Amino acid sequence: MATTAENQTEETEENFQQFYEKWKTQQNQHLQELITASEHAPTNETMSTHLSNLVKSVVEHYEEYYKAKSKWAEENILLMLSPPWTSSLENAFLWIGGWRPTMAIHLLYSKSGLQLEAKFSELIQGLLTKHDLGDLSPSQLSRVDELQRKTINEEKEITEKMAKQQEKAADADTVELSHLVSEAMREGGANERNREAEENQVESTLHPKEEGFKKILDRADNLRLKTLRSIIEIFSPVQAVHFLIAAAELHLRIHEWGKAKDERQLNGGVGHPISQQQT
């Protein structure tokens, strides 16, 4: 049984890993398209429609990701909660197997702040400037703020659910079983252990817990996707393009930085490349 589980794990991992790599390549292609689109402000209806369609297809690409993730989580939830295809750096930022939903708002505030800063002097002279995330209107900021509060609350709720779920590691069933199995191991010689029964019991104790994790991951992923959709809805197409660029850049670069870090670690290099250069 153990070998079957391992094989299954490997297969799931490989499949999702492949999917993930492919998805990342597509994200990179989308990024190029988004950047090209952002370079020229739409001057006519056709261009606006093009932007809207581009935004739509990028959002659909995210939806595809979560659909696939949910499918694979069905097969191996534990793998999804500690994904080996992400880097240690990314894992440090993980919230229930993915990015923290409120991070979307922080991403917006960061990008919006940078773009506001870049054109502040023109703005203050009353000049019309390039339209981007720097000029969120009052109603847009109000909706972002509302979304933020809602998202924080939902995030907290799910976090609380996760806390309860994690505490189940030490529920009576598990503790009792761990004791029985330990005892059986100690008495190993005397009593013939019924390995198969034992494994079945372990499986039946752990299974509901994995189910619980799956439900929580689904909720977390739903919130991630919902937050992304909601924030995009607030934006004009041009602003959405800027936001999606920032999101893709952040994801791809953090992934690369993390991978590079892991590689250095693996090659025995400890510490920072800069400090290594200095010595």
Next chain:
Amino acid sequence: MAGMFCGANMGGETETAKPVEPSSGSARRRRMEIHQFRFVASDAAVAPPPPPPPPESGRKRRKVEVVLPASSPPPRICNNMFQNSKLERNEKEKTKEEVDYNMWSSSSPKFGMTSVCGWRRDMEDAVAIHPSFSQGNPHLHFFGVYDGHGCSHVAMKCKDRMHEIVKEEIENSSDDLLWKETMKRSFTRMDKEITDWSSAAGVSSTSCRCELRTPQCGAVGSTAVVAVVTPDKIIISNCGDSRAVLCRNGSAIPLSVDHKPDRPDELARIEEAGGRVIYWDGARVLGVLAMSRAIGDNYLKPYVISEPEVTIMERTADDDCLILASDGLWDVVSNDTACGVARMCLRSLKPRSPARSHRNDVSVSSAGESSDEACSDASILLTKLALARHSTDNVSVVVVDLRRDV
């Protein structure tokens, strides 16, 4: 408790109008960061003030009388969470002309307000705006900014009650209204209500974070900066480190001085009362609270008091606007910059951002007139500036237009 530290750890001072040099390392660090900011330089781009308009004294001026609808709810959107309000103008002009050169009287003041959670995970700011809040005198307008710490319920209570208390105090006072006394009495009553309410609570329906469950409720408080704007005066009552700044002829005049524990007079008062100021991430009363006055904070009494400092400022023809804001703004934007930005928004003939034409953008005034929109623009731009400069706190900004004839 953690929240309290969060809410209060802005330990330093901003550049302007402070009697005390910032003493904490973090304040210094932050100041340096601010100076590094690229667009500090562009603050200079705020146009120099044009010569002041000729005084209007003696000139005949049409008096505008305003009739508010019988039920005139304050123009609020959603729970104070975020507002960007403008008041529907509902004016009926009188044909009668009067000589009244000391008038800025309107029962529909122009203002803009923004209040956002920002980079924090808890919203503890609250804002209250009540034009014509006193029946006796429709020309009195109330503006209040409350920045809670520990939890939001004291700030929310101030938002709900302070204007009612002030109104009662005004209406109960004799003919010659003494503003300082009236405001001090109001703050004392507000504070007492909080104390009574907290001790009676537990049954309360409040849904705040602390849920009023523990004695730690005594560790919850709020700043309060309240402006009563009359036709000829601005009365600012302040308790804590939110701030009111008057923009007059392009320059910033602070109308309140932040109550920081290391302000020499406050430090002396605290020590005289037997308290101590301990430097723990900035100066804090008993090492806990980074402000020396607040509504609530029962367990820090008598060192932390709720008595406001009241400033009465006569209005002049040179006044541009009044800015009330929580430290989420003032921590990262100087008084002068704030005034420059607000004035620019009030004076500009709308550099309309293209975003406004976006179909999703529905809130702001299709019928309204530009100056309210200008106040909103000012409050929103100041808020965005604070967010851009990574203010770590909630940001609440109220901008009140004080100009005549606009």
